[in-house]
Amino acid sequence: MYYFIVNPNAGSRKGMRFWEEIKKYLMEEGIDFREMLTRGQGDAERYVRRITRRHCPDVITVVGGDGTLHEAASGMEKGAEAKLAFVPAGSGNDFARGIGYSIDPIERVRSIVSSCSVRPLDVGDLQSKEGSGSFLVSSGIGYDARVCHMVNHAKSKKFLNRLHLGKLTYLEIGLRGLLSAKLFSMRLILDGAREQLFSDVLFVSIHNLPYEGGGLKFSPGAVPDDGFLNLCIVAGISKRKMIPLLTKVPAGKHEGCPGVYSLRCRKAEFYMDEPQYYHMDGEVPGQSSHVTISVNTRGLELLG
Ligand SMILES: Nc1ncnc2c1ncn2[C@@H]1O[C@H](COP(=O)(O)OP(=O)(O)OP(=O)(O)O)[C@@H](O)[C@H]1O
Structure with missing residues (x-):
């Protein structure tokens, strides 16, 4: 089914809107289907769990959007026979952009129904005393996670989203967040072996796919099936220099600039001098001063 x-x-x-188009296509093609509409957080995970248990x-x-895909992936039972597939219909669509999916819903559905092999992908795992979980696209500590936290709680977000001006929320909060950001010190242990100290850190962005925040190319080299996570650390420069640096991020031209550290690993442990906000695919569980991330190789399989 x-x-x-x-x-x-x-x-x-x-x-x-996409679902209405897809439904029409499925009926024309004589494909049997069942629809399940989500009403809020947690529904996608519960639906997937119920289906895959059979x-x-x-x-x-x-x-x-990426949030619903994340929830659905979390609901897949171990050893499930069912296959998961994705038609992007979100506002950010960083997953589809990073993986190269078409944003045409019918093209996507055609590819799904005609496909018989799955694409294995890596998933990031995050451990912290304050809340653990996984990420398909990216995770982050510090400034970018604080911006996510502020955006998720912004009253203007729903209103601007309705006008398709959601990016304005990010821009306004991004600037405000930068001006009020408190830089921190951090000890990083890469793959249990290499230790590095960073001071005046603005943020660490950890990537399985290149984009986050609706098309910001934080990690141009991130590949979702290479068994590695890519880190982008911005540290050691004044806030005045950070503003022109951050304008280079949408095109991914920040790499190699002073104050940007690009690293690759399978596992990383972050010890901060003060608790920092952290996020997993834009969801912010809280603040922590010790976060561990690792790659779960082939943690997700997608059809089509
Ligand atoms: N019917 C619903 N109404 C409002 N929110 C919902 C509903 N169903 C699910 N949600 C919640 O909305 C969250 C965000 O949805 P989703 O990621 O699909 O869209 P988006 O935020 O527009 O896209 P993107 O994450 O790609 O920017 C989901 O994680 C889910 O918890």
């Missing part, structure tokens, strides 16, 4: 888990509100109702060779397609 083809199951479609749809977040109708993803991408300011793009989820619902151990049938179903195809579960998520129509929504």
